[in-house]
Amino acid sequence: MDIAAKTVKIAKAPSQPQEPLKSGQMIRLHIMRFNPRDAASVPHLQTYELEQSDGMTLFMALSEIREKLDPSLQFDFVCRAGICGSCAMVINGRPGLACRALTKDIGPEITLAPLPVFELIGDLSVNTGKWMRAMSERLEAWCHVKQQEVDLTRLEEPMDPDLADQIFELDRCIECGCCVSACGTARMREDFVGAVGINKIARFRLDPRDVRTDADYYEVIGDDSGVFGCMSLLGCHDVCPKDLPLQTQIAFIRRKMVAEGMK
Amino acid sequence: MKVIHTDVLVIGGGLAGLRVAVGARRRGHDVTILSLVPPKRSHSAAAQGGMQASLANVIKGQGDTEDVHFEDTVRGSDWGADQRVVRMFVNTAPKAVRELAAWGVPWSRVRRGDRTVIINGQPVTITERDEAHGLVAQRDFGGTKKWRTCYVSDGTGHAMLQTMSDQAIGAQIPVHERTEAVALIHDGGRCYGAIVRNLITGELVAYVAKATCIASGGAGRIYRVTTNAVICEGMGAGLALDTGIATVGNMEAVQFHPTGIFPAGILVTEGCRGDGGLLKDVDGHRFMPDYEPEKKELASRDVVSRRMEEHIAKGKGAKSRFGDHIWLDITLLGEKHIKHNLREVFEICHYFLGVDPTKEWVPVRPAQHYTMGGVRTNHTGESPNLKGLFAAGEAACWDMHGFNRLGGNSVAETVVAGMIVGEFIADFCDKPENDANIPTGVVREFLQHEQAKLDAILLGSGTEDASAIKARMQEIMSEKVGIFRTGKDLEQAVDELQQLLAKSRRIGLRSRAPGVNPELVTAYRTKMMLKLALCVAHGAQTRTESRGAHYREDYPTRNDARWLSRTLASWKGDATLPTLNYEALDIRKMELPPGWRGYGAKDYTDHPDTAARQSEVDAIKAKVSDRFERQRALMPFEHLLPKPLRGRNERIDERFPPRQMSKDLPDSEFAWESE
Secondary structure (H helix, E strand, C coil), rough: CCHHHHHCCCCCCHHHHHHHCCCCCCEEEEECCCCCCCCCCEEEEEEEECCCCCCCEEHHHHHHHHHHHHHCCCCCCCCCCCCCCCCCCCCCEEEEEECCCCCHHHHEEEECCCCCCCCCCECCEEEEHHHHHHHHHCCCCCCCCCCCCCCCCCEEEEEEEHHHHHHHHHHHHEEEEHHHHHHHHHCCCCCHHHHHHHHHHHHHHHHCCCCHHHHHHHHCCCCCCCHCCCCCCCCCHHHHCCCHHHHEEEHHHHHHCCCCCHH | CCCEEEEEEECCHHHHHHHHHHHHHCCCEEEEEEEEECCHHHHHHCCCCCCEECCCCCHHHCCCCCCHHHHHHHHCCCCCHHHHHHHHHHHHHHHHHHHHHHCCCCCCEEEEEEEEECCCCEEEEEECCCCCCCCCCCEECCCCCCEEEEECCCCCHHHHHHHHHHHHHHCCCCCCECCEEEEEEEEECCCEEECCCCEECCEEEEEEEEEEEECCCCCCCCCCECCCCCCCHHHHHHHHHHCCCCCCCCCCCCEEEEEEECCCCCEEECCHHHCCCEEECCCCCCHHHCCCCCHHHHHHHHHHHHHHHHHHHHHEEECCCCCEEEEEEEEEHHHHHHHHHHHHHHHHHHEEEEEEECCCCCEEEEEEEEEECCCCCCCEEECCCCCCCCCCHHHCCCCCCCCCCCCHHHHHHHHHHHHHHHHHHHHHHHHHCCCCCHHHHHHHHHHHHHHHHHHHHHCCCECCCCHHHHHHHHHHHHHHCCCEEEEHHHHHHHHHHHHHHHHHHCCCCCCCCCCCCHHHHHHHHHHHHHHHHHHHHHHHHHHCCCCCCEEEECCEEEHHHHHHHEEECCCCCCCCCCCCEEEEHHHHCCCCCCEEEEEEECCCEEECCHHHHHHHHHHHHHHHCCCCHHHHHHHCCCCCCHHHHHHCEEEECCCCCCCCHHHHHHHHHHHCCCC
């Protein structure tokens, strides 16, 4: 298929949502296309026209495009319910979860691009998984328990109910990558761990089951690729689809790491 | 030819696959996980409400034991489950919760003192015990006698998956993300790994392994309306079926969840009803007590889903432009509870429906939810037909769910089966006779065969559209192989699915883009999904009774005399229908002989053995008072469990002696049989 021939120039999509669209109205999706595995492919925007339907999400719209208009279009959806973090992309200039973006709220002109920072697989699909695994390995982002083998027949260790809730509050991260793609530092430093990484440290630091101390955390996050790389632009906080308290957590971890560094 | 060698190949990076991998790795085996997506994106994350385990920490769970959990599960299964496997499961579930509690899951915890809960539509004050403070909390779920469902707010599966995946990273287990097994390598009697497609480059690679474990989840996407993630296309069961040797069990047993949001089918958790939410009709009338006076909204899912559809059929559904639906009312739970304990539900209603569930009712209608069937295994998780092939979790028919699974038992099964099957896989790999001695020529032939199949689709002259075939299949399944089934509908479904299968052999592609090529993915998956759809439809057509989630309007009662059996389907070469066989369930060995479930239809046809076994059971129960001894007399199971997972479970009301004694317990007091 000659992709270049289908390229169209488009007007800049409106940055503000307009009046909600009605069923049957046409919407236009301008999608960044590029297949790195195709030598003939060049990055370009391609436009698709669809009819708006009730409750239409970008998941429904993109699936319809792939089924009916262009079977080669690459994108990632898994849960399509806003809980798995697969489908983050840049929607009208802002990172977000495509599955829960309603076209009536963001149309009729919708521009979609893959998340920056992450390795591009093709079109709207990026390799967030590879990035997250590398970050997790570097930060040792797992609960470092005292002993792996516990006596499972015995009552569990009690935990303060409020503390359990606080841990879950930070554990709600879905590793979608929105925070990283909205991060100024991540654009400049390839090795920056992002808000996702700092939040993980905050989560394990809060957890009494993790035996690590601030000295241990300082080892993995106490430099410019970690918490001191943050410029406090806080795009991460603005775009987090789970409304995680990233601003507070970054500030808190920075303070703790400063204290640790001053020791 | 690129070949990767590993001891254990795990297909699927959800909770079951990860726990199998962690278990085998801890026993010193080299493990590789294949996953379509980064593991934390697996469908396990969607299990909102919780995991059943009889910890009995909350006051409404007091008196709960493995025995109660066992009976609830077997009744829920409509006696289709393997009762020994259910026993293995209920005994291990508390250990699984406790293991995850030690590994980092932030389970919601009990808070001492008074709290107000909604029971049967009314606020009730209950008082939690001091000694329970800080222990893992339980909530109410359908089909259970006690509050048994352990939870993390309403992000239970998410939190469990985070911890499990983190632990796998900590154990340095490689996960080959964005890879898909497309065929199992085998020699007719022994499985040696899989041919795997890289979903970034499109390249095929052979993975050779001593043990291969399918943990790829369910097949919900053969239906149009499903709560399942888009990756739940049943490929694991399809791989097994494609060998022509391994069998899939009970594929006609398909669960429909009562509360998929309407019309998108996205799940809102059973916790909504467990925590006190009500189902209402077009008139705002709470109708479930009219049908199910005992369990009301909290009968098992198959029963509640049928009652909802029955009520809609009477013209009592609320009307919308998409069709009729039922209302779920959780406003009575209050804003604080909803935004705290049912937060995902709040978000889903907000984003997808524009509804505020603290103030408005939520439109719901049953949607396909769970595949009780799957790769048939014995109690160790191994296929009885294909040595070295294991399965765990929703992909397996182990078979602890029979014809209907209880809410909270699936996410529990993932980790419990992961623990148990992981140990058995390690045992298997320990034995020198189970080394993977397979000539490279055989591996090459499998790889070439799969490449040829892909090339035939990619470069062939077919003209059929894969997406259109898939959409039609989903339509047929939802229309004709749904909650209410009839012989006539099923016959039509089987006929048309066979035509689609024939068409699927003539699929042509519009796009030949290099790399993964999403259209090619749809093409080869659709071919496999059609076989699974036919296993469901043909199995349902042949089973002329109603059991659990399988409901035949033309055969509305359970018929133990004729159908107390497990369906086993296999697929021979170019056949257009599966070959069905049946494995009888032996009542004479059952701890709980068939009877009334306590909800749903009261009439059924007894098996001739039922009465005799019931009197045996009654006699034993009358004679033996200790619950452990009684259980052992009825149906011994402890010897079936891997040794490290044996042992009783401590509870507030069943305290163990001080810790130094605990090491002696299993030998001196338990006298575990060994076989």
